[in-house]
Amino acid sequence: MKTSRGGLSKHLLLIIVLTTIYLAVVMVFLSTYRLAEPLGAMLAVIASFVTSLTILVLGARAFWQVAVWLSGGR
């Protein structure tokens, strides 16, 4: 299907965006954990969970905005 094949680069770009956001979420989680580690394991997990959740929400919004932009604002 020619029309479908034409959009492969846009689809792959979307997967690259997804992977980048995933890496950002993971790195924020791990670095916040290490910073909060002296407080104890549970507090460190809660702190890193809250911060990475924020990045996840912002990332999901960004992912959708990229999709809208790639679609030409449709």
Place this chain on the structure above:
Amino acid sequence: MNIASVLPWAILSFSLTYLVMPFGIKAMKRKGWTGTDVHKAQKVECAEPGGLIILLTLSLSFILMWLAGSIRGAAIGAALTIILSGLVGLLDDVVTLRQRTKVLLMMFTGVPLALSYSGVGKVGLPLVGDVEFGVLAYTIMMLLAVNVASNLTNMLAGFNGLEAGFAAIACGMLGAASAFHGEWGASTISLVSLGSLLAFLKYNWYPAKVFPGDTGTLMFGSMIASVAILGDEVFLAVSLLMPAVFDFTLKMLHGKPFAQRSIFGDTKADERGILSPPGYAAFLHAFMKVAPTSERRLVALVLLSEMTLGAVALLLTLLF
């Protein structure tokens, strides 16, 4: 244990599901247990819930494995958790449970795993190492994990081969990682589940003859969570579930998160099979939005996303 002792069980579950599924499809159609394939130009009726056949064949495989002494301890707990999740899904397929009832019932499905789990309650993270939670906190986490994973896989669904393909990749990667780390109980459960999933995919791949139903989708999420806990592969499992997490986040960010389908309707397919998404944000809709996408390609792209994130997670674990 080693891979040679696991493979025969995986082949058994594959063969059982592969052989029984055609009869199951016929029986379900005869009883009028069908669902409409809404993403086709011509609406087709498919047998549903095909997850019931997986539930039966997987249960038989687990019983035989238990009798042969191939699974013991927490692996039996994980097998029971997977079966109980399938039963809750079956109940939902038969009587359509309210969302809160389903969540509550799913909470109990993790009990066999939690009761039989004898680990130290730790999660291994790259760069950080092992994080210990203590028995009580980890028990609560186990119950939540089964519930969350099952509902996530239940939400990222509705296209031929998507749910079973998603779970098959997760079970394959988790099974391989568990085997690599010598966690043979987890590896056995995941590879036996993978056997059933691959056989089911033969009938569920585009154009599908059978849908998994909630019996299947809830069981698939439970497979991922149970194996992740059993094999201490939580980080990999969370990474593999990320497309579903993204989908859930996008839907929650939108107004009226649980009424979107009733307001905006379903995805439509034109006569060439090109999909057009309804007007709310979701992970699958992003792919449909950026370029003309057929159902087959959409599913392939989601599975590629999952494999990419799984590969990155494995790389992070190995490097750090």
